[in-house]
Amino acid sequence: MAFTLNVNGKPQVVEAEEDTPLLYVLRDELGLNGAKYGCGVGQCGACTVLSDGVPLRSCFVPAASLTARKITTLEGLRGADGKLHALQQAFLAEQAGQCGYCIPGMIMAAAALLGVKARPSEAEIRAALDANLCRCGSHNRIVRAIQRAAQ
Ligand code: FES
Secondary structure, eight states, X not given: OEEEEEETTEEEEXXXXXXOBHHHIIXXXXXXXXXXXXXXXSSSOTTEEEETTEEEETTTXXXXXXXXXXXXXXXXXXXXXXXXXXXXXXXXXXXXXXXXXXXXXXHHHHHHXXXXXXXXXXXXXXXXXXXXXXXXXXHHHHHHHHHHHTO
């Protein structure tokens, strides 16, 4: 079936089965590879994007169910001038990634948090990212990066 998604501020006509997860459409149809496939069952957060500003696990939500939503991916955080988002800059500055696989999901979860609270406490940051897994153990640097971006 064909349907239209609003991704990073642009309408995108896609052709996919009714139950195709958003992650597959983003990566395979639209060439947006920021969101990663980790567990595929909503447990790790590597595939996190924003749906109307709210974190969404894109690996198991059918894309066709999101036609009324504004989807934002990691690629969509850049400014119109191409500059990296403050979170992206801060993650680089703090060397928050080790293997880096979880980082897109971490950044998107952090973007959702900063969207509702400009200066979250450390406890609020840790709570907001609690369900995003990092197997390298980079959590402390990730928290520092978010604190830096929130300054
Ligand atoms: Fe979606 Fe793990 S890949 S939550």
